[in-house]
Amino acid sequence: MMNRNRKDTIIESLTGISVLLIIFIIVSILAITIKGGWPNLNWQFITEFPRDGMTKGGIFPAIVGTALMTLIMTIAAVPFGVITAVYLAEYAKEDSVFAKTIRFAVKTLAVVPSIIFGLFGLGFFIGFIGQNMDKIFNGGVLKWGQPSILWASLTMALLTLPVVIVSVEEAIRTIPVEMREASLALGATKWQTIKRVVLPGSVTGIMTGTILAISRGAGEVAPILFTGAAYYLADLPHSLSDQFMSLGYHIYIMSTQSANVDATLPIQFATTLVLLLLTFSLNAVAVVLRYRIRKKAK
Amino acid sequence: MINRILNKKEDPGRTEQASFARKRFRFSDWFAERFIKVVAFMSIAFVALIFIFVFREAFPVFRMDVVQNVTTEKLVPESYGEEPENGDNSKTTGKEIREARPEMKVVKPSSTLLSRDWMPVSDNPRYGIIPLFLGTLKVTIIALLFAAPIAILAAIYTSMFAKPRIREVIKPIIELLAGFPSVVIGFFALMVLATVFQDIFGYASRLNAFVGGFAMSLAAIPVIYTITEDALTAVPKTYIEASLGLGASRRQTAFHVVLPAAAPGIFAAVILGLGRIFGETMIALMATGNAALLSINPFESVRTLSATIGAEMAEVVFGDTHYSVLFLIGSLLFIFTFILNAVSELYFKNLVVRKYQSKK
Numbered sequence: 318m319m320n321r322n323r324k325d326t327i328i329e330s331l332t333g334i335s336v337l338l339i340i341f342i343i344v345s346i347l348a349i350t351i352k353g354g355w356p357n358l359n360w361q362f363i364t365e366f367p368r369d370g371m372t373k374g375g376i377f378p379a380i381v382g383t384a385l386m387t388l389i390m391t392i393a394a395v396p397f398g399v400i401t402a403v404y405l406a407e408y409a410k411e412d413s414v415f416a417k418t419i420r421f422a423v424k425t426l427a428v429v430p431s432i433i434f435g436l437f438g439l440g441f442f443i444g445f446i447g448q449n450m451d452k453i454f455n456g457g458v459l460k461w462g463q464p465s466i467l468w469a470s471l472t473m474a475l476l477t478l479p480v481v482i483v484s485v486e487e488a489i490r491t492i493p494v495e496m497r498e499a500s501l502a503l504g505a506t507k508w509q510t511i512k513r514v515v516l517p518g519s520v521t522g523i524m525t526g527t528i529l530a531i532s533r534g535a536g537e538v539a540p541i542l543f544t545g546a547a548y549y550l551a552d553l554p555h556s557l558s559d560q561f562m563s564l565g566y567h568i569y570i571m572s573t574q575s576a577n578v579d580a581t582l583p584i585q586f587a588t589t590l591v592l593l594l595l596t597f598s599l600n601a602v603a604v605v606l607r608y609r610i611r612k613k614a615k
Numbered sequence: 616m617i618n619r620i621l622n623k624k625e626d627p628g629r630t631e632q633a634s635f636a637r638k639r640f641r642f643s644d645w646f647a648e649r650f651i652k653v654v655a656f657m658s659i660a661f662v663a664l665i666f667i668f669v670f671r672e673a674f675p676v677f678r679m680d681v682v683q684n685v686t687t688e689k690l691v692p693e694s695y696g697e698e699p700e701n702g703d704n705s706k707t708t709g710k711e712i713r714e715a716r717p718e719m720k721v722v723k724p725s726s727t728l729l730s731r732d733w734m735p736v737s738d739n740p741r742y743g744i745i746p747l748f749l750g751t752l753k754v755t756i757i758a759l760l761f762a763a764p765i766a767i768l769a770a771i772y773t774s775m776f777a778k779p780r781i782r783e784v785i786k787p788i789i790e791l792l793a794g795f796p797s798v799v800i801g802f803f804a805l806m807v808l809a810t811v812f813q814d815i816f817g818y819a820s821r822l823n824a825f826v827g828g829f830a831m832s833l834a835a836i837p838v839i840y841t842i843t844e845d846a847l848t849a850v851p852k853t854y855i856e857a858s859l860g861l862g863a864s865r866r867q868t869a870f871h872v873v874l875p876a877a878a879p880g881i882f883a884a885v886i887l888g889l890g891r892i893f894g895e896t897m898i899a900l901m902a903t904g905n906a907a908l909l910s911i912n913p914f915e916s917v918r919t920l921s922a923t924i925g926a927e928m929a930e931v932v933f934g935d936t937h938y939s940v941l942f943l944i945g946s947l948l949f950i951f952t953f954i955l956n957a958v959s960e961l962y963f964k965n966l967v968v969r970k971y972q973s974k975k
Contacts, residue, residue: 325866332772335765336785339836343792346803353806397654404655408648415656421960422659428887428956429949430894432921433669436945439928440668475661482658508647536796539896539921543928565798565897572802573901589802593795600794604787 347593354590357583363591371549371571372580376588381553382466382561383595386541387534389470389557390477395527397474398481399516405482406489407511427479431539438472438544460558467557469545476540477530484529484607488522489515491614525606532599536592538565564592669949673942675934677725728940733907733918735927735937742940744947746907750824750917751893754903757828757913758835758892763885765832766839774847775869786844793837801901804830809902818914820904825913827903831895835888842887846880847873883963890955894948896921920944 365375401419409416448462455461492515500510516523538546547560548570554561571585572578578585730743773785809826816825850873858868874881899905904916905926924941931938 321864325864328866328870329772329776332768332776335768336772336777336789338765339769339789339792339840340785342833343788343795345807346795346799349803349807350799397657400651400654401658404651408651409655419655419658421957422662424960425662425953425956426658428890428952429665430890430896430921430952432894432896432924433665433945433949433952435928436669436672436924436942437665440672440942441664444672444933445668478658478661506641506644508641508644511647532794536794536798538796538798539925542896542925565796568798568802569897569901572805585802585806589799593799596794596796596799597791600791604790608787 347597350586350590350593353583353586354588357587358590362584362587366551367549371575372577372584376564376567376584376591378550378553379562379564379567379588380591382546383535383564385554386466386470386473386545386561386563387531389467390473390534391527391531393471393474394477394481394530395523398478398526398530399485399523401478402482402485402489403511403515406486407507407515423479423482426475427483431476431537432542434472434476434540435542435544437475438468438540442468442471443544463558464543464545464547464560465558466545466554466561469541469561472540472544473534473537476537477534480530480533481526484526485519485522487607488519488525488610491522491610492518521606521610525603525610528599528603528606532596532603535599536565536596538563538569541566564588564595568592665949669942669945673939673946676728676936676939676943728943731909733923735940740937742937744920744940744944746909747918747920747923747944749909749911750903750907751919751921753824753911753913753917754828754831754899754919755889755892757824758831759885759889761829761832762835762839762888762892766836766884766888767843767881769836770840770843770847771869771874774844775865775873789837789840792833793841795833797834797895797897798901800830800833801898804898804902816914820914820916822902822904822916823914824903824917827899827917827919828913830898830902831892834895834898835891838891839884839888842884843877843881846877846884849880850876879963883959886955886959886963890952893955894921894952895919896925900925920948924948 362375363380364377366377368374401423405416405419409419443462443464446461447465447468450461451457451459461467496514496518497510500514501507505513541563545560546563546566548562548566550560550562568585568588571581571588575581727741728744730741731745732741732743733746734741734743769785769789773782773789777785804826805822808830809821812826812829813821818825854872854876855868858872859865863871899919899922903919903922905918905922906916907918907923908915924945927937928941931941
């Protein structure tokens with residue numbers, strides 16, 4: 318009996334240690350980034366352009382680039398995601414082949430490696446759509462058939478589509494059946510019920526999905542490596558066909574390919590801190606919102 | 616959900632008028648339904664387009680005949696696709712090469728795919744993906760050896776041993792790890808982990824498969840943890856109560872009752888974690904050293920398939936052989952993760968459902 322108790326204690330504490338280990342890693346990533354980045358994080362850093370061959374100055378264009386990219390991405394991904402979620406939750410019959418295939422496709426989009434989206438963006442948006450657009454509208458002058466903020470954003474929209482769909486569908490399903498019944502009993506049609514009852518009731522879910530998508534899109538680098546991100550630009554992007562600087566890409570390029578990695582170390586840490594703070598706070602908001610949706614469902 | 620309500624009305628007990636009201640044609644409703652269906656269909660179309668366009672760019676590899684300027688030192692009887700060994704050979708006989716006249720030769724790039732060198736930018740390019748494949752395998756195994764036990768044990772703690780209040784705190788914290796961008800984890804591995812591990816183990820190359828693998832496990836842990844936790848929580852309470860009622864301890868219940876019952880779900884979790892690691896690009900680019908060596912030593916640099924695409928795609932010529940080979944690597948990655956996902960979706964999910972349904 319004694320022996321069994323000791324074995325129990327050992328194994329139970331082993332599982333506890335695993336949890337502590339994960340939390341320890343999370344805390345140390347945060348602590349080290351804050352320690353390395355905080356001293357250099359000030360107003361100039363956020364509002365200035367890089368100077369002196371990128372060894373001094375700020376990351377203003379990277380922040381603006383990331384913001385613009387996620388904005389275009391949101392405009393493309395959220396309506397698509399919401400409509401697909403409405404279909405899955407309200408129109409699709411659970412066991413129809415069509416609905417099952419859509420679910421499988423969404424799941425596939427969620428697990429395909431992000432670098433594949435980059436390849437797709439290059440092959441489809443730039444190589445196929447962009448170059449054909451140039452041929453038809455631009456008389457063969459290269460404008461759309463090259464990496465740009467539009468193609469990067471659309472590539473990223475595809476990557477974040479499953480995030481939106483899953484959150485919105487979950488929220489739609491928490492709306493009580495009685496609400497729909499009441500609406501239908503008053504003579505509203507199915508579409509009117511969705512428009513006036515279901516969608517307003519799932520606003521929190523749509524917000525959660527949007528926030529999660531933005532956080533994911535702001536942090537991903539692989540899909541924009543060759544669809545629009547640039548190492549250094551002296552100017553902010555002015556049109557959809559311009560390239561852009563992005564926070565994540567900036568970290569990658571500064572820490573691996575910069576001429577003097579040690580000199581730019583404070584900048585790297587501070588940029589990482591900015592990106593981490595951004596995604597971290599977005600995620601925290603999403604966790605709180607989702608918690609409230611789940612609580613309401615119970 | 617509305618379907619369910621509307622379908623109820625179609626029961627035989629309905630009145631004539633009710634059915635008439637329901638069937639009255641409304642254009643806005645008809646249009647909305649069609650439109651929503653078309654948009655939903657686009658998700659399928661996107662997956663198909665990814666398939667088509669990644670493969671389309673990869674396909675030319677198998678048809679390309681590239682006429683190259685191959686310098687050979689002597690007139691060796693050649694067979695197609697078998698180049699003279701460069702590397703050591705070219706160093707020692709450097710003079711002879713310069714004297715020998717360049718010669719035109721037809722090379723099939725696809726024939727070098729299974730060679731042991733990845734040298735896409737040399738004069739005599741070879742696209743051997745074997746070292747890349749082995750490198751990916753090595754990193755994946757290391758990452759999975761870290762991620763799977765830690766994540767599964769943590770999930771067991773959360774669902775079986777933790778008090779409800781602590782569980783409410785642990786879950787969101789670990790899920791926050793999923794929100795860390797991989798470039799941040801890569802940066803952490805590059806700046807901190809690499810140095811720490813080098814101090815501990817004292818190996819030669821600072822960035823290697825071990826550091827990369829460990830860093831990737833951080834990306835996979837939340838994936839495995841979340842799905843395992845769901846699978847453990849889905850095991851019926853009656854199982855646990857029966858086991859505890861028979862006098863088993865919580866540990867025995869967790870490992871001998873709940874864990875076996877949730878096994879298919881945990882397999883699915885590990886497989887999705889595997890997919891996440893296999894395709895991870897930024898961590899691989901930043902923390903594995905990126906040298907395509909053919910070795911099984913975990914403390915040597917490796918170059919993974921996805922990192923190769925990420926590092927080289929920006930520098931290749933559009934439509935070039937190298938470009939197509941990178942797309943071919945992308946196709947392989949895509950096929951692999953697609954199969955993993957299909958297996959976990961179709962096989963394991965059904966297994967879980969069937970198991971509990973038959974026992975109820």
